[in-house]
Amino acid sequence: MQVELLEYTPNPETTVAMAARLCYSSSDISQLAAGMSQEEASRLIRMLYRMGHLSPFEHASFTFGISGVSRAMSHQLVRHRIASYSQKSQRYVAERGFQYVLPPSIRNNEEARRLFAAEMAAIEQTYSRLVEAGIPREDARYVLPNACETQLVATFNARSLLNFFRLRCCTRAQWEIRAVANKMLLLVRKVAPTIFEKAGPSCISEGVCHEGKMSCGRIERLRRTGRAGLGSL
Amino acid sequence: MQVELLEYTPNPETTVAMAARLCYSSSDISQLAAGMSQEEASRLIRMLYRMGHLSPFEHASFTFGISGVSRAMSHQLVRHRIASYSQKSQRYVAERGFQYVLPPSIRNNEEARRLFAAEMAAIEQTYSRLVEAGIPREDARYVLPNACETQLVATFNARSLLNFFRLRCCTRAQWEIRAVANKMLLLVRKVAPTIFEKAGPSCISEGVCHEGKMSCGRIERLRRTGRAGLGSL
Amino acid sequence: MQVELLEYTPNPETTVAMAARLCYSSSDISQLAAGMSQEEASRLIRMLYRMGHLSPFEHASFTFGISGVSRAMSHQLVRHRIASYSQKSQRYVAERGFQYVLPPSIRNNEEARRLFAAEMAAIEQTYSRLVEAGIPREDARYVLPNACETQLVATFNARSLLNFFRLRCCTRAQWEIRAVANKMLLLVRKVAPTIFEKAGPSCISEGVCHEGKMSCGRIERLRRTGRAGLGSL
Amino acid sequence: MQVELLEYTPNPETTVAMAARLCYSSSDISQLAAGMSQEEASRLIRMLYRMGHLSPFEHASFTFGISGVSRAMSHQLVRHRIASYSQKSQRYVAERGFQYVLPPSIRNNEEARRLFAAEMAAIEQTYSRLVEAGIPREDARYVLPNACETQLVATFNARSLLNFFRLRCCTRAQWEIRAVANKMLLLVRKVAPTIFEKAGPSCISEGVCHEGKMSCGRIERLRRTGRAGLGSL
Structure with a gap:
């Protein structure tokens, strides 16, 4: 699995803070943009987060390249509707010799791993034979497994990302989308540390x-140590 | 494949027409609602369609039950973001003895049909063995094929449906989502014939x-007979 | 101010509950729809609410007629983007003799009421004179006040409504949109009492x-009496 | 009226083209990103536009600062729901000595201009007196005119912008939002000339x-000169 941050709105934190400031100020936009220090931006962003006033976070957007993930994962991912996706098509791209994702629970179980690998090989062979028998790719792919690798470009704004992390970084989320979400979070924290400090x-x-x-019980541990709701920084 | 219209906004056409009328009228809402005949609603709806003024169509929504479709299809379907979905989960529902969708091109090719059926049986067996080997369902399902049947409840408003039909009733769309779209169109035409007459x-x-x-060339035939853009009624 | 519930998805609660049930069940859709009692629907809806699993609530939608409200209110209302609006146009509909909304704080202050009424009359006269001087309505309306009455048809799904009520029924919300939200809540509670019982x-x-x-301090009172988060029913 | 492009996705055209290419390619994302020339990006973007395959355009977003515009304009603007807005609040920011927008039709008509200016002055005075009489700003503002100036930060992705320009650059659109749309278009064309060449x-x-x-008749002139649908570049 590989997750890259391809592009993002430059100066995401001052952009968000400046938009928020505008709502409550009679200063004009160019003044606001000029006079905003990172320190002031951070203070404002924390206040917005605390008040649940999340709409200014929408002004910063982030574009990710996600590859080496399964179509089981991508089917979950694209259910997040406040985002934009471009995904490799199985209708148009041949899948002979497809790569596949191996779930850790299967990797760590010798019998399961053997069964799984054999089945992947069998499916690959059937896919190839179907294509050879004249079946169009878009129909031969019906035999392909959920494990089959895909790749996507996905763009989220910061508000939608905060919601995505809230749902998908949870230990109860499915492991693969959780792994993707965790990687995305590490990447955006580097470029917008205050926006995502409590994500x-x-x-x-x-x-x-x-x-x-x-519940996985983490909330109890966080409460005991007084750290619930404080973020992970 | 089974597509049902489970529920929809009552009086979809007068609702849409009344909302449209409101924009250009000084009458109040209850007067507008009271005095709207079906004939007048039809006339207004045709005018809206012609002017591309489609926002009033959003006031009518339609909820479908869709079953006996593949996860290849559902992955495409849920890419339509201006809609609401609830889908059977492969994480929580066991898939032993799963049903699958057989593409017509495979059904009509004896060798392909045999290969495909054998592979489905093999996958089913591997899935069951993985579960017996202690693999959680949410990971065992990685072996399941795109052909695996799923079911969804999907709600679209009429404007989003018109866009869906424009894209997915096209002969260039993938056959399964096209078949679903055609069934949906027949169902909504029964209850909102003017809204969908040109869909x-x-x-x-x-x-x-x-x-x-x-291009499939239909546009040329429609143009020759003067029927391009006239709808199929 | 007048708020009516014009149309809504029939059987909103069994529709929502059935869609939710589908996610975790191997039963087929028609079985699910047939066998759902109101009691079972209520139980399921409460569980969804508790788990924050709100997407099934999107399958029920509600269309309101809203009139006798100010354009100050409508400008706030249409900021809710997961909804559909049709609004009376000031470009196309003449506003001679326009009605206006009188804020309670002004009604209750004799001096303010007198100033306000005189200004409304003066604006009305200027609007009429501008139209007489050949100014198109769409420009003459630049003189019209925020208080000027408008009317809308608005459609929300139940999930978006829950969010709308969370923000706009708050005592810190502006009084007019809060009054509209409270009326909308009373109307939908009659037809979907469980969905909206904690709204x-x-x-x-x-x-x-x-x-x-x-904060208005209500949270403290609710906490003292053990009623915070219990809904108002 | 002032419109600035505050921030935008860096390399908007290669970002869009790379995402589009991904759908039809077995190359991996980093290869695609690396090997994309501006020339190739332009060629791909033109093909996407021609085929109506607009979803990759969503990966590029643009953040504008818009000031010196009326609340008549902003009420129309925020009806575009696939976008993000932060707007100066009349509830929290005092409007004594407010600036206002003067429609050209009024500016060019001496009688109308005099009537309009006098009314603006009268409204300003009434607003101040209401505040002095103890009326809260959020209610005193009910007297303020549609002409009252506001400022916003607005973020659109390129696909939503194309739709915005299609509707709001039309000569039939209201003059003020059309002027804003035209300025926005000039700004984005500088940084993404191929995406917006036909906008x-x-x-x-x-x-x-x-x-x-x-119709304003331009379509007829464009057809006569063979320029309909060719864009304005």
């Missing part, structure tokens, strides 16, 4: 857990 | 084709 | 307040 | 006019 699952970002009986 | 691929609804060299 | 500002629906120093 | 009203970008009897 993460709701136990970390808000001090609450909605999982009920399914 | 369909862009050759039918607008008299244009964007497919260039990939 | 309201975040103190009522979630037991938290984000207003900080600006 | 503009539908007569220019697509060679069609939906205005019917209300």
